[in-house]
Amino acid sequence: MQRMARNSRRNQETRVVVHPPATPEHLRPAPLDPAARGQVASHPYDCMTITCLCPFFLGSINPQGECVLPNGQTLMMAYRKEYRMLTEDERLRYHNAVTMLKPILLSNMPIVLKYTSFQVGQGSGAHSGPGFLPWHREFTKRFEIAIRLIDPSVAVPYWDSVMDSYLPDPRDSIFFSPYFMGETDSFGNVVTGPYAYWSTIDGRTAIIRALAEKGKLFTEGDIGDILSQVQIEQILAYTAPLNGCPYPPTFTAIEYTHSFVHLWVGGHMEPPEMASNDPIFYSHHSFVDFVWELWRQSRQSRWARETVYYAVMRPFNLINRDGLSNLYTDQMYRFAPRPGCTAELPNCGSPYLFCDARGWGGAHCVSKIKLGGVCSGFEGLDACFGGICVMGRCLLGPTPAPFMPQMQMPVPQRVEIARQQAARHFVDCFNRNPCCEQWSRDDECRKNRSYMKKYCMAACGICRPAYNVSNGIAFLRHKI
Incomplete structure (x- = not known):
């Protein structure tokens, strides 16, 4: 019995599922137990799979099992x-x-x-x-x-x-x-x-x-x-x-x-x-x-x-x-x-980090320092963002090797950022019980106003959801 249990666990851990090539390897979901929670939910926060989230993003499931958004992009992990x-x-x-x-x-x-x-x-x-x-x-x-x-x-x-x-x-x-x-x-x-x-x-x-x-x-x-x-x-x-x-x-x-x-x-x-x-x-x-x-x-x-x-x-x-x-x-x-680096490749892959390959602890990535900041002990390294370490302070100047920034990055402006993005608004309008639609058809929005106003906002028309509640996808249908 113990041998069978060990074999069962080993098989469970080594099971492999083949995924379509559109999804990167590191973002491919693992095998899913049919009984796992969160595969269908009446609120997106309760979801535990991308398939469950898909209708709340107005997406559709393609033949490969991926969630395709209205803009043609794939909703991934x-x-x-x-x-x-x-x-x-x-x-x-x-x-x-x-x-x-x-x-x-x-x-x-x-x-x-x-x-x-x-x-x-x-x-x-x-x-x-x-x-x-x-x-x-x-x-x-x-x-x-x-x-x-x-x-x-x-x-x-x-x-x-x-x-x-x-x-x-x-x-x-x-x-x-x-x-x-x-x-x-x-x-x-x-x-x-x-x-x-x-x-x-x-x-x-x-x-x-x-x-x-x-x-x-x-x-x-x-x-x-x-x-x-x-x-x-x-x-x-x-x-x-x-x-x-x-x-x-x-x-x-x-x-x-x-x-x-x-x-x-x-x-x-x-x-x-x-x-x-x-x-x-x-x-x-x-x-x-x-x-x-x-x-x-x-x-x-x-x-x-x-x-x-x-x-x-x-x-x-x-x-x-x-x-x-x-x-x-x-x-x-x-x-x-x-983030990591080595003495042979002293680059952390970010303009905001530098590699310190000195000492017994081995090479490691360190956050860069703002202009005017203290850089004592890092003289000669690429420690200052947009500058150089001189007498323990980060001053404006050429950045030493190994990293040379490709461009001067502008300071982000919060108001301008908001204007650059598409105006997609989050709408907190969901039914918090899967039976809400049936209850609304039974006139519970009027009979049981206190409960329905709190937990069945979409079904009672109190707010306007951002997804289509009539296509049969967004909610699990229950017979009351």
């Missing part, structure tokens, strides 16, 4: 790159999608994205225990679906803050410049970049940051400590155990280390109930999810990843075990490798 590895077009598209989603989150934020509420940020299973990683995996997935409904080509880029931690002062990183996260004034208000002067859920007219006043960024040692753990209890850890808990605190747990980065950014990122006001939150948690996935891939078999933890994942209609599913990275998104 999201591909999460390191933020500084995005192309100019990819970065501007991401900034634009998040900018377009912003007023929706402030004016009509569905419960699926209400991370900023006190009850969810503080009072759910999102923190201080085994639910931390699966909860944030589900939340980030839903945010990614929301921005992809605006621009299907985007994904949530991850922020590998290890590359900033190598700098003498990480606050001088190009990541905190108008190209990416923006800069702050003397009061901590974000005043440049794509997220300048963003209104926040707590009524402020700008995102607040207090860089480097507390905490620390991820280091390569932190990542090594996490990946070296062998027990699941050291990853899905009890970070605030009560007296008598059989699991002692694991101080290398990823939740602890991730919290230090929240503290380092400071401002809105510090309290959990306010953290998602700052877009840096999503890229930070995309990286946390990536590190967790690296551990899962290296330490667990496919079948072992999906066991235990039945606690409810508030406020989602899920349990924590659902967040352990392989479906996330089998069907919905994949991660690009972390």
